[in-house]
Amino acid sequence: MNQDSYPPALICPSCPPAAGPAPVTTKGSNISFVSGAVPTTIIVAGLALAGYALLMTALNRRMGLVLLAGLGVLEILLLVLVGMIVARLIGGGRPAGLPTLIGYLIATPLVPVIAGFWGALERSRWGPAVIAVAGLVAAVLIVRLHEIWPVISV
């Protein structure tokens, strides 16, 4: 199948066909698609990180590279989400609780960073426990963000 109407590179240069959004690539539909996928990914990643970290706590393990890498992935995802929400705000969208939303936008990306430093200082099983809290908090924050501004769909 060749795609006559769109040059392939403009649709999706890296992903296989039929993965990305439907061929109706207006700007709005593209954003709403992404803003549903990223929050859901963050919730899944946060819960998975929390589960793994709790397992490490139960097994009496210390902080390791896997947990720090998981925090890094979570941080990148959160920064992507913050960027998307800021783009929405610049584009003219206004939630009812704007001050609260701005507070969340500032605080949310700090969660994995602070948890990483605080947990890495610990030389016992309680370091991973801190990371577990960070993963759970990230998931809860996404749900709260959705409540503050339903545009951020889950």
Add this chain to the structure above:
Amino acid sequence: MSEPIPSPEPAASQPDSTRTGPGRLLVAVYGLFALSASARAGVQIATKFSHAPVAYLLSAFAGAVYILATVTLANGSPAARRIAVLSCSVEFAGVLAVGTWSVADPATFPDATVWSGYGSGYGFVPLVLPVFGLLWLRHCARRAAAQRTSMSQTRPECAEAG
């Protein structure tokens, strides 16, 4: 937060430090609630204070108590431990009092505080947090007392310090 000295700090390795072991987790959760409760109260008081003044002032009070508990638990000195016991006790009393008040008189709370419904909006973490805090502080006090007695001599008796 800002400790530029790369050498292991002596306070962290002291057995009576309240911020290591399970205390690491406690301080993290207390810090989380300190931030969320005080930030939430700040926004609410700044933007719509007249809507639910009692709830917002109680949120601000809760935020202050959480900040105090976080700082004193992270510090861990004997004086800080006494203040931590006090703030955890105030916190526990506050959760019970505000929780009961919010159930008995919902009209006073058109908007929720951290402590209304015994912390039901926060997974009841506000209810169990001070209990764990007080248990941990008691454990640390006993450990410190046992260490003192064993250093002076004879039996490591569990004595309450504060």
